[in-house]
Amino acid sequence: MFDTLLLFLAGLVAGGMNALAGGGSFVSLPALISVGVPSVIANATSTFALFPGGVTSSWVYRDGVRDVCGVGVRPIAAVTVAGGIAGSVLLLLTPSTTFDVMLPWLLLIATSMLVLGPRLNISLQSKMRPKTAVVLSMQFVLGVYGGYFGGAVGLMMLAAWSLLGGEDIKSLNPTRMAMVTAANAVAVVVFVLAGAIAWLQCLPMIAGALAGGWVGAHTGRRLPAPIIRGITLVVAASTTVIFFTRAYF
Template identity: 70%
Template sequence: MNDMLLLLLAGMLAGSMNALAGGGSFVSLPALISVGVPSVAANATSTFSLFPGRLASSWVYRDGFGKVCGVPVLPISLATVLGGLCGSMLLLLTPSRVFDAILPWLLLIATGMLVFGRRISAAFRSRASARTATIVPIQFLLGVYGGYFGGAVGLMMLATWSIFGGGEIKELNPMRMLMVTAANAVAVIVFVAAGAIAWFQCLPMLTGALLGGWAGAHVGLKLPASAVRALTIALAVATTALFFVRAYFS
């Protein structure tokens, strides 16, 4: 398959997955690496490529924006943006060979959250109480992860907010999309300023992600995401295994 067509289709799938259930980077990152983009540049390019799709999804979800666990949008957003700034700068300081070794473990964490996030949140929900002094620092750390790698960070946010009594997953989904977009926005600025984007490979993936993000958000307003979640988990497990083999056995 032509590389540009592969990246376009990967962007469409990743954008729709992010809008529905998260985990789009499990598609976009391997696609970029498969066409020869080094891992750190591929991660930066993936973040940039998926950003317009996330922005489109956030616009569709805009009527659902509100407090998270009783905490107003502004402090949550500031913590997320600051975390995204720190995480993106940390990524640029990481040599590609080191990131290649770290990446499978980041994917494993993200896959674990995809599979066990609901159970974790259910186990701890009754033991935790929401306070601004608790939620804001946790959101900062989630922002750091989002700026550095970002795989399944939206699902991590949903699980965390659910632990602290944030409400039902569907009600939290608009804020999940907004906060992931906020972390990615500052990361995108850092990556562009640092010249870390592989532009030739970025453009077809960006186009696909924009289309997929817009369409996926509209579908997500009407349909349950159970089938998409199952597909996301299957892709996550396969991708994680592939990157462990690539990092440690090839």
């Protein structure tokens, strides 16, 4: 009973975090591991459990989905899905020890991009315009990361788009939610086919994530952009510290 309640509450918080700023898997994944699910299976289960909440949030945000850095939504979605398939297959082939060591460094890159992105963008905008090939290539890599782990992939997308396009985080949030959901959609299909989901632990987390995603998305539409950015930076920094501690201490 305690485990069920814990997983429901973890899903609730994670779903709300994903809708607001991303990084929800850093609540759901430790919760699954704490009840005895192995790390790689826990990661696949976390992705599956948070997926319905992501769909809910994407539906709330649907009117705000827009082009990114001058590139249309459809080609961005296509490369995100392709990357998500590649990343989810790669996860299933990766040893847990390698998986644990890589994550903190990927998160550190994401956090650094979020902090420095707006400043770098001011100088870059006067010198270059991002080409479609650059945007799509970066998005494919982000799709791979999303399918592979998914933790803070939304933060990384916001950082990359902010750096290339100079738009504020709040205006990019609906597209971020849609692309994260697209990468997760193909990943969960791969995980289900591979038998990598811990169903007993997954179900209460799904229920919590659905509620959290709905509430978080509606809240995110009303919060000012500086608050959204502040939440994003706090989540990014906190999760980076947590995973460095987990991997090395």
